[in-house]
Amino acid sequence: DAGITQSPRYKITETGRQVTLMCHQTWSHSYMFWYRQDLGHGLRLIYYSAAADITDKGEVPDGYVVSRSKTENFPLTLESATRSQTSVYFCASSGTENSPLHFGNGTRLTVT
C-alpha cells in the first residue's frame, strides 16, 4: 500500500550508542522531513530534504545526521545518543513545498 512508514515503532538505547531511525515513502514525494515532538513543545524540525542528495538543517539539528540517496528513503541517525534525545520522532513527506504533510506513525525513542 502507498504510504509512509517508519521503523522501529519503539526503541530503547543506551547513552553513547548510535541509532538509526528509518523512513520510507511510496508516493515519490520530493520533500521529506524529520521532526521531534516533546511535551510542552510544538513539532520541532530536525532536518529536511527537498530531493535526493539535498538535505538541510532545521531548528534542532545538533547530534543528528541524515542522508537521502534515494527519493523514497530518509534515515535519521543519532551518532551518539543522549538522554535529551528521548522523544517521539516523526517522519513526514509532501509533494510540493506548500502542500500538506503526510506523517509516518512515529518512533518512540528512549535513551537510558
Next chain:
Amino acid sequence: GQNIDQPTEMTATEGAIVQINCTYQTSGFNGLFWYQQHAGEAPTFLSYNVLDGLEEKGRFSSFLSRSKGYSYLLLKELQMKDSASYLCAVMDSNYQLIWGAGTKLIIKP
C-alpha cells in the same frame, strides 16, 4: 522571532460547538494549516487557508484573517472521537512551517 499561540487545553460537551484560536507572528505568510493528532498517533491534515475567509469541510471549518494574524478552527456537533490535540502551523516566506504547541481538546459526554 516567529511565534504561534494557541490555548493549551479546552473542554467542550458532546454535541456542542467549539472554536480553537490561533494567532501568529511570522516572517511572511504562505498559508496556515490545521492538523489533528490523537494521543499516541501521528498528526493528520485537516485544513489549509491561504486567503482570508472561511473554509468549510463537513463538521470542521477554518477561518483566516491575514491582517490580524489570526485563525480559528470551528468544530460543530462534537463527537467523543474529536477528543485530540489540534495543531496550528504557519508557512513563512521561506516555506518553513512554524508550529504551535497544540490545543488539547477534551470532550465530555
